[in-house]
Amino acid sequence: MSSNGRSDATHVRGVCRDRLAAFMQSERAAYACVRPRSAKLHAQGPNGYYAGAPMHWMLDWPTPFPMVIATAKEARLTDIDGITLADFCLGDTGSMFGHSPEPVVRAIERQLRQGLTYMLPTEEALQVGSLLAERFSLPHWQVATTASDANRFALRVARAVTGRSKVLVMHGCYHGAVDETYVALEQGRAVNRAGLIGQTIDLTTDTKIVEFNDVDALTYALADCDVACVITEPVLTNCGMVLPAPGYHDALRRLTRATGTLLLIDETHTISTGPGGYTRAHQLQPDLFVLGKPIAGGIPASVWGFTSDVAARWDQIRRHKAEGHSGLGTTLSANALAMAAMYAVLTEVMTDEAYAHMESLAERLATGLSAVISQHQAPWHVVRVGARIEFVCAPGPLKNGSEALRAHAPELEQAIHLGLLNRGCLVAPFHNMMLTCPRTTTHQVDALIAAFSNVTEQLIA
Template sequence: MDRARLRHLLARESAEAEARNPRSQAAYARADHLFGRVPMTWMNKTAGAFPRYLATARGARVTDIDGHEYVDFCLGDTGAMTGHSPAAVTAAVQHRFAELGGATAMLPTEDAEWVGAELTCRFGLTRWSFSLTATDANRWAIRLARAVTGRPKILVNSYCYHGSVDESLIVTGPDGAGTARPGNVGAPYDVTLTSRVAEFNDLDQLERELAHGDVAAVLMEPALTNIGIVLPEPGYLDGVRELTRRHGTLLINDETHTFSAGPGGCTAAWGLEPDVLTIGKAIGGGIPAGAYGLSAELADRLLGRDDLDLVDMGGVGGTLAGNALSVAAMRATLEHVLTDGAFAHMHQLAERFEAGVGAGIEKHALPWSVSRLGARTEYRFSSPAPRTGTEAAAAGDTELEDFLHLYLANRGILLTPFHNMALMCPDTTEQDVDRHTELFAAALAALAG
């Protein structure tokens, strides 16, 4: 690739973004009381000099404060996989909050059992508890795993993503040993004291690490997502399950992003059998919600322990967890929005998106690839597609990503800012997908000169 041409095009698109979005630029400049000028510092992970500011969002569309409408393939990095403000969730939340009230009354509602039963039907785990985020669900799952096994360490995959869980911020170093992930902010301790790491798709490395006998649980996504989609090779996930059982290690599947694989995520689609499952984001339809599920055997072992305070100090992390409003949103989402029919529609669109990207890559004979996980599709700057998290991290290209994201955004298409991921929702249309295909082809033509 002609890097000089790429830099020229990136500068052109950056200037266009500034010219098109004066109100967003001004709002960012005025945000003196926000750390990093944004509500969360990750909002600075955006192509261009400032983020676009949200005005409205509905279905698969968002509008910024400069009046530009976008087809939204980011969808809140999975949090809005339902589409923005789906009618059923909006009605349920309004009814619970405005008519019934008591969103934080610290009393259970009957909706909670319905949600637990539905999650059991979808994922197979039989006992459920709620949090506000998947990060909290993962933290609590880790504590339960340590309690029941008596072991101190957690094993994760290199360049995995499980929120801000301290134990997950470990990667494989050049010598194959675990080391702190670059940029880890304010680590409370050396992560190698709490964690072990193995590359995704590497059963030999996993077995070597589990052989130490100190791993309470393997915490993993069935497919890596937040470093770009890395799909499991044939037999890999079966091998993980066999090795964890052999070594007396629990298996925790984080389905927060891989929920895109279907109504029961990868766990149902691929017949997986985790001991614990964590999930968040999409199950609340945009309302903060998370959950973790336990096998019946594991739940009974924990509840049978009289030395574990599972009521007071052992809570999941706050009085808002499992609140009536979040639970009402989860019920509406699972009952009316993310249904079997919705997933079938979303998967069909993701296949169409994948085909369009693949055609562009083939036309220009680019050494790129495209990967899909159900309703989620991503293009990668390597071919073949990366098979490990470390390979995926090495395949990144910030300048190229920024150009593509700005080119698309300046013409009304939003991708996930962290990488080149596009997610479908029930309101996404074939026309939306075809518009991306058209613009992606035009961006590649501009790069080719």
């Protein structure tokens, strides 16, 4: 093993490159060998989809070809070859409360014969507003279809009510398909992210960027009082998990308030923390709040909330604005089906008991993975936010987005993911993320720890 865990010509984060290549080759063969039906569909070639799948992320798995899924229930996923996996990816959070939770199934079945979308509220839809206000301590809410949409709309309102054009993001952030957030920090300067397709506008004109946890940089960036809104996750989760340093959120709130800047907390992933998200657990006080993905149990829906102050300022604007499109909303937002599912999630699924179960299994998983890492003296670490756990193939804890991005070792991570999958456990393909859901079992958690131990042992002799 290379002593400091860095990658070099012969090793990647403690693992010999030759051993890694051999492992990957045998795992790819093992994957393909037991999946003749998925392989056959894949081998049939072009199926009408550009690049072969309905959505490009479906091809982002470390497998020789994608599994074709037959069914999923609770924390299990079964493919058309009859192989069942313990699902710790859970649709990258969309199914964070398990696949097809019973209350959501009942709500959808009920709604199916009562109309799916009519651009008018149901009684249940009206009650959802109060449930959100109560749960997340913000008085005003709107519904959108994805977290990307909710972030876009919230930023638009933030700009309107402050009369400022700029937003500020954290390096390494992800908030969905939201143009203004696709900026990176390179040698202290904001740059458009390199991978963007079809980008014509220089995003750095209206987006400032700092490192998460860097209070001095934040102070400097907000000093001109030209930023409408800081948009951030309370914990960075999309570049590897970065926890806030003690006092960071207090400083963020103090500085945003002092400079008339609104604060948008995006809880789409950190809702893993507890029934009121990281915001409630840590008493944050955002002006705007966004939550998507699991809020309707896997039916596309998102919500965004805001304070009375933002609402009052928005009222003023609406009173004086010209007729015509506001740039907010999409036709299927808040459709009756999504609202029925959301009502079920808020009243029967996102319960204290569900979170207690998720938390205790997540703790068991994190402890087990950490023990395996220690036992093998691997230069890796584990980080957890409630029911969301990640192993990072680099020493930790990570301080900011730059450290988190540098911590990635894609070829090693892909080998581990595939090794876990072949041992019956699915983790998220993008980074090393695992979620426990209200239906995850102790047996599944122990199976994942055993699989991780076996894979680590084979990689680190």
